[in-house]
Amino acid sequence: MYKLVLCWRYLQTRYIALASVISVTLGVATLIVVNSVMSGFTHEMQFRIHGILSDIVFDGHGLEGFADSQWHMQRIRQIAGDDIQAMTPTVHVPAMLNYRVGQRWVHRQVNFIGIDPATYSLVSDCADYLQHPKNRDAPSFQLRDGGYDVQDRELGEESPYRHGMEMAGWPHRRRIGAEEKAWVAAQKKNNPQLAVPERVGRADPFSGIATPLRAAESEAGVVQQWGPVSEDQVYDKATQQETGVIIGYALAQVLGREGDHYFLVLPGDDVKLTFPTAGTPPKAVSGSFTVVDFYQSKMSEYDSAFVFAPIEKLQEMRGMINPSTGVANVNSIQVKLREGADIEAVRDKLRAAFPPELYAISTWRDKQGPLLAAVQMETAILNILLFLIIAVAGFGILAIFFMIVVEKTKDIGILKSLGASGGGVMAIFLSYGLLLGSVGSGAGLVLGLLFVNNIDHVRRSVEWISGQPVFDPSIYYFQEIPTLVDPQMIVWVIMGAMAIAVIASVLPALRAARLHPVEALRYE
Amino acid sequence: MSDITSHASHERTASATGAVLSQNRPDLSCSAGYDHEPKSNTPVQISVRGLKKNYQRGSNVIPVLRGVDLDIREGEFVAIVGQSGCGKSTLLHILGTLDQPDAGEIVFSDQRIDNLAARKRDRLRNNTFGLIFQFYHLLPELNAEGNVLLPLMIGQGFFGYLSKRWAFRRRAAELLEKVHLSHRRKHKPRELSGGEMQRVAIARALVNGPQVLLADEPTGNLDRAAGQEIFEILRNLNATENLTIVMVTHDEKLAEQADRTVRLVEGRIE
Ligand SMILES: Nc1ncnc2c1ncn2[C@@H]1O[C@H](COP(=O)(O)OP(=O)(O)O)[C@@H](O)[C@H]1O
Ligand SMILES: [Mg+2]
Numbered sequence: 001m002y003k004l005v006l007c008w009r010y011l012q013t014r015y016i017a018l019a020s021v022i023s024v025t026l027g028v029a030t031l032i033v034v035n036s037v038m039s040g041f042t043h044e045m046q047f048r049i050h051g052i053l054s055d056i057v058f059d060g061h062g063l064e065g066f067a068d069s070q071w072h073m074q075r076i077r078q079i080a081g082d083d084i085q086a087m088t089p090t091v092h093v094p095a096m097l098n099y100r101v102g103q104r105w106v107h108r109q110v111n112f113i114g115i116d117p118a119t120y121s122l123v124s125d126c127a128d129y130l131q132h133p134k135n136r137d138a139p140s141f142q143l144r145d146g147g148y149d150v151q152d153r154e155l156g157e158e159s160p161y162r163h164g165m166e167m168a169g170w171p172h173r174r175r176i177g178a179e180e181k182a183w184v185a186a187q188k189k190n191n192p193q194l195a196v197p198e199r200v201g202r203a204d205p206f207s208g209i210a211t212p213l214r215a216a217e218s219e220a221g222v223v224q225q226w227g228p229v230s231e232d233q234v235y236d237k238a239t240q241q242e243t244g245v246i247i248g249y250a251l252a253q254v255l256g257r258e259g260d261h262y263f264l265v266l267p268g269d270d271v272k273l274t275f276p277t278a279g280t281p282p283k284a285v286s287g288s289f290t291v292v293d294f295y296q297s298k299m300s301e302y303d304s305a306f307v308f309a310p311i312e313k314l315q316e317m318r319g320m321i322n323p324s325t326g327v328a329n330v331n332s333i334q335v336k337l338r339e340g341a342d343i344e345a346v347r348d349k350l351r352a353a354f355p356p357e358l359y360a361i362s363t364w365r366d367k368q369g370p371l372l373a374a375v376q377m378e379t380a381i382l383n384i385l386l387f388l389i390i391a392v393a394g395f396g397i398l399a400i401f402f403m404i405v406v407e408k409t410k411d412i413g414i415l416k417s418l419g420a421s422g423g424g425v426m427a428i429f430l431s432y433g434l435l436l437g438s439v440g441s442g443a444g445l446v447l448g449l450l451f452v453n454n455i456d457h458v459r460r461s462v463e464w465i466s467g468q469p470v471f472d473p474s475i476y477y478f479q480e481i482p483t484l485v486d487p488q489m490i491v492w493v494i495m496g497a498m499a500i501a502v503i504a505s506v507l508p509a510l511r512a513a514r515l516h517p518v519e520a521l522r523y524e
Numbered sequence: 525m526s527d528i529t530s531h532a533s534h535e536r537t538a539s540a541t542g543a544v545l546s547q548n549r550p551d552l553s554c555s556a557g558y559d560h561e562p563k564s565n566t567p568v569q570i571s572v573r574g575l576k577k578n579y580q581r582g583s584n585v586i587p588v589l590r591g592v593d594l595d596i597r598e599g600e601f602v603a604i605v606g607q608s609g610c611g612k613s614t615l616l617h618i619l620g621t622l623d624q625p626d627a628g629e630i631v632f633s634d635q636r637i638d639n640l641a642a643r644k645r646d647r648l649r650n651n652t653f654g655l656i657f658q659f660y661h662l663l664p665e666l667n668a669e670g671n672v673l674l675p676l677m678i679g680q681g682f683f684g685y686l687s688k689r690w691a692f693r694r695r696a697a698e699l700l701e702k703v704h705l706s707h708r709r710k711h712k713p714r715e716l717s718g719g720e721m722q723r724v725a726i727a728r729a730l731v732n733g734p735q736v737l738l739a740d741e742p743t744g745n746l747d748r749a750a751g752q753e754i755f756e757i758l759r760n761l762n763a764t765e766n767l768t769i770v771m772v773t774h775d776e777k778l779a780e781q782a783d784r785t786v787r788l789v790e791g792r793i794e
Contacts, residue, residue, distance in 0.1 A: 001685040002677035009665035414661045417622055418675045418728075419650025421643060518614075518623045521661065 002415070003424060007432040010404070011439070017432075020400045021440035023393030024497050028444025029451060031386045031493045032485075036452045038379045039489070040482035046372065048299045051125035052306075053364035054088075054334035055343050058350065060359060063093060064278045065320060065329035072333055079353050083341035086122035089330035090115050091314045095275035097251060097307055098286075099265050106264060108251050111305045112275050114314030117141065123336035126308070129297045130246065131165070132267075141244030141310050143292045144169045148267060152296075160260040162253075173268035173290070177238030242270055243313050245289040249296035250304035267291050273307065278318045278329060285317055390497050394504040397436065401429065401508035412512050413520025426513035433505025437498035445494060452483045569768055570596040570619065570736065575628035576791075577614055588614050590791030591628065596736075599766040601759065603779035606788035612772040613740050615788065619770065620653045620738045621645040633735075650679045654729030658741040660721040662713040662728075669709045672696040672727045679732060699727035703757060719750030726757060737761070739771040743778060751775065 010017070058076065060066035069089035077084055091114035098107050117139040121127040127139045131149045134140075146169040152159035167175070252265040265271055269291050276282030295306055311330070315321050320329040337346060343363045350361045365372065405412070412425055451458060459470050459481060471481055575592040578585045588611040596602050606612050617623040619630065621637055630638040637648060649655070662671045676692045677685055685692070700706050703723035713721055722742055729737055739758065743751030755778050761767045762783075771782065779785045787794045 001680060001682050002674060004682070005670070005677060006663075006665065013665055410661065411663050414663060415674075415678070416646075417620070417649060417655050417657075417661070418678055419646045419648075420678045421646045424678065516623075518617050521622075521657065 002420065003428045003431055006415075006428050007435055010428075010432055011435055014404060017397075017400050017404065017436055018439070020393070020396040021436045021443075021501075023396055024390055024437065024440030024501060025444040025447060027386055027390035027393055028441045028493055028497045029448035030389070031383065032445065032448030032490060033451050033455075034382050034386060035379065035489050035493070036448075036483040036485050037455070037481060038375065038382070039486055040484040042372070042375050042379070043484045044482040045299065045375070046368075048297050049368050049371075050364050051128065052297050052299065052302050053367055054123040055337045055341075056335040056347055056350065056361065056363055057367060058333040058335060058354075058359060058361050060331055061357075063276060063282060063331070064280075065091065065331040066358070067322065067329050068327050069330040069333060075353070076333065076335060076350065080337075080346045080349055083337045083346050084335060085338040086119065086336040088116055088119035088123050088334050089311065090120070090332050090334055091311055091318070091320065091329075092331045093275045093314070093318065095273050095307065097247065097271055097273055099269065099271040101264050109305075110248070110251065110273075110307045112273060112307050112309065112314070114311035115308050116311050120334070123334045126295065126297075129295050131249075131294045131296065132169075135293050139246075139293075141246070141292055143173065143241045143244060143268060143290055146171050148293070160256075160258075162261045162263070163256070164263050164266050168267040170268065172266050173241070174238045176269070177236065180237060237270075241290040241292075242288045243290070243309060244292035245271065245273070246293045246295050246308040247271070247291055248303040248306045249294040250300055251307070252291070252294060265291055267293055273309075275318070278320045287313075287317055387496060390500050393440075394500040397433065397501055397504040398507060401433065401505050402511070405429065405508045405512045408512070409515060409520045409523040412515050413517045413523065416515075416517035417521060422513035425515075426509040429505050429509035429512050430502060433502045433509070434498060436505075437501025440501065441494045441497040444497065445490065449485065452485060455481050455483055566598040566600070568595045569598040569600075569633060570594075570770075571631040572596075572619070573629050573631075575615070575618065575625045575630065577611070577618065577623070577625050587791055589618075589625070589628075592788070592791070592793050594786060594793050596768060596770060599762065599768055601762040601769045601783040602771070603782035603785045604770065604772045604788055605774070605776065605779045605785055608774070610788050611791055612788055616738050616740050616770065616772050620655050621648050622655075647679075650675055651732040652735050654732070654734035654737045656722070656725050656729050656737065656739040656742045658744040660713070660718070660725045660745075662721055662724055664713050667710050667712050668700060668705060668716065668724045668727075669693070669696050671713070671724055672699060672731050675728060675732045695731060696727070699730055700724070703727050717750075718746050719753060722746065722750075722754050723757065726754070726761075730761070734767070736768040736770065739769065741772050741774060744774060751778070755781065 058072070066072065073087045073089070076087065093112045093114075095110050095112035096107050097110045098105055100106070115126075121139050127136050130136050130139060132144045132147060133149075134144060134147070146167070148165045148168045150162050150165045151157070164172070247265070252263045253261050254264060256262050270288055271291055272286055272288055274284050274286040277285055289309060295308065296303055312328075315328040315330075321327070322329075335346075337343060343365070347361055347363050347366075354361065415425055415428075416422075462470050572592055572594040575589050575594075576587070577589040578587045580586075592615060604612050604615065614623065618625050618638065621640070625638055628638070629636055632648075632652075637645070640648070663674065666674065673692055673696050676695075680688065697706070697709065700709055703726055705720060705723055705727070708716060708720060708724075713724070716724065722745075726742075737758070742758070743754050746754065758769055758771065759781065762769050769782075771778075773779050
């Protein structure tokens with residue numbers, strides 16, 4: 001009892017000791033803030049990556065892919081049947097996205113993916129990242145009749161305005177269709193000699209001027225006609241579309257001066273994609289496609305690279321369909337596992353069943369391994385550094401406790417003369433340390449949580465004071481700094497801080513316990 | 525003054541007349557102690573035999589106690605006098621099991637206590653011996669009541685103390701009343717005078733109902749009047765509660781008023 005009473009009294013009367021605990025408070029607060037922000041980022045990133053990638057990716061090596069996805073999916077289902085929720089075949093190919101901006105062609109290196117929209121949305125959340133509400137419910141490669149989001153739907157009112165999106169879809173396409181028609185008509189009228197081919201005119205209103213791309217195509221003799229349209233030549237851009245593609249948001253978007261978004265291409269515009277065929281050696285093929293929606297996962301890596309098209313179209317254009325059997329090749333099979341399945345275990349089962357020289361089987365985590373590992377590493381290093389701060393605080397506590405023990409030497413003698421045991425005296429100082437640790441880490445907890453909860457206010461104040469943007473949402477795509485408070489992390493941090501406080505008080509407490517009562521009483 | 529002190533002072537005036545020496549003799553007096561009303565009828569409570577204690581200072585061994593033999597009877601009021609530095613405090617500490625002798629033994633109620641395990645000595649100090657010091661030795665963080673309660677808190681476990689805390693508080697209040705400090709219950713030591721602090725220390729020493737009170741120059745830091753008051757309290761406790769009291773003192777006048785005075789000279793009892 002006296003132990004509690006005394007350590008409580010010491011807490012009330014020794015403010016210097018409280019000062020020593022401020023460093024514990026700061027350490028705990030920073031640890032909580034840093035960990036919350038880091039795990040917020042990690043979680044957000046993982047969430048998005050996982051939304052984009054399926055649980056397990058079953059890849060054939062190379063561009064050619066493997067035949068008969070149906071047979072493979074059956075095999076996979078046999079091996080890991082219980083755990084599998086959905087599967088879908090995909091075709092992946094590196095490609096060049098070309099579109100015209102004013103007088104110039106823009107080329108972007110992309111990752112062209114052929115998907116089956118119905119089953120692909122079962123294995124990944126890709127539909128959630130589309131910009132048309134109906135596409136989010138049921139993704140489709142048909143151009144929509146307007147109604148695309150003009151602002152980020154997650155960020156809402158305050159997010160930058162997307163210029164042009166209000167027109168996107170058929171209205172936009174009708175308008176450019178009409179403009180092109182007028183232009184072609186004008187060209188024909190001015191220069192009847194110039195044969196403006198119907199198709200080229202349609203796809204490229206400026207084809208009277210030979211572009212390097214056109215020239216190169218003709219020379220190489222691989223003039224795959226742009227676009228897929230059937231041979232009936234009455235193609236009206238205002239009412240018809242090419243094969244739809246969904247392109248990454250960042251492939252089309254540019255920032256305006258006020259931070260609002262402008263687009264080089266809108267849903268309704270046509271773009272050209274150039275990609276290798278499946279044969280050996282691969283040849284380049286090009287096709288004309290109509291952008292039907294944007295894909296915005298907010299992971300810049302994906303948003304600036306992904307282009308989705310219907311899988312059959314890709315298989316056909318790349319020559320992946322065996323002419324004799326009609327069976328198509330695919331590059332990979334995306335597997336979605338049911339909730340709670342052990343992804344790694346399923347991967348290992350599949351790895352055991354399929355020869356590794358033919359198939360690469362990896363989880364979404366494996367795919368993002370380096371990125372996630374880097375973040376984890378960073379978190380670990382920060383944690384170590386911050387715990388060192390608390391350890392420094394521990395030495396402060398040690399020094400101050402020694403001071404207090406010296407100051408209290410006589411009192412220790414008194415307690416012993418009244419029958420207190422060495423252990424009892426030691427307990428006073430240990431519980432004093434524990435109490436200081438709890439006060440320090442409790443204050444740190446409150447401070448840290450307050451900081452985390454108001455992190456955007458803090459960010460704004462810092463930005464206001466320093467005049468420098470601390471966190472640029474356009475870089476991270478998050479409007480707010482993501483945070484995630486993990487209760488387990490908090491328990492660890494607090495236990496760690498308390499342990500350090502107690503450990504720091506062990507030596508002084510031992511000294512107090514060993515003090516000879518008579519010496520202590522004589523001490524003046 | 526209250527009942528205890530006034531009763532004691534009557535007895536004192538009678539006995540003090542028999543006192544002789546002291547004033548013109550400097551404190552080196554090695555003559556026999558003045559035995560006053562020997563309580564020879566009660567059994568011996570503390571028996572000290574051949575007690576030796578040396579201190580090491582550097583390489584020299586300084587013998588302080590060189591073989592002390594002393595018997596203290598139950599209910600006896602013994603004053604120990606002697607030159608400053610002759611080892612009175614050391615003897616008292618050893619008696620109170622605060623320190624251990626190098627040789628010799630102490631038997632208390634037919635039990636050797638000098639070589640007990642630390643835990644048992646702690647318990648003895650807590651509830652069998654009450655210690656009082658020259659410099660009061662109160663804890664500055666606690667008020668008068670808290671200081672008086674301290675031995676109870678030490679002796680009882682957490683729950684034991686909590687369950688009996690009201691009884692304990694009453695006991696503390698009674699004792700503070702007995703030493704005329706009811707009005708100072710909530711005062712911190714630094715708000716008390718020397719005499720008041722010493723009275724708190726006496727209440728503290730008494731709170732666990734000890735059998736022996738060991739007082740090391742309890743009046744050494746007080747003026748004559750306050751010192752006399754403290755002494756009256758002790759004297760009265762001795763008379764009314766039959767408490768054995770061993771008091772180290774410098775003050776020959778006070779020593780004379782004890783039942784018996786023993787003189788410590790050159791590490792021995794004369
Ligand atoms: N820890 C110690 N180390 C060395 N000498 C000591 C120590 N404690 C006490 N002494 C010496 O022992 C002698 C007796 O001390 P003490 O019992 O306090 O005397 P008294 O109480 O009679 O004045 C003194 O000479 C003192 O200097
Ligand atoms: Mg002394």
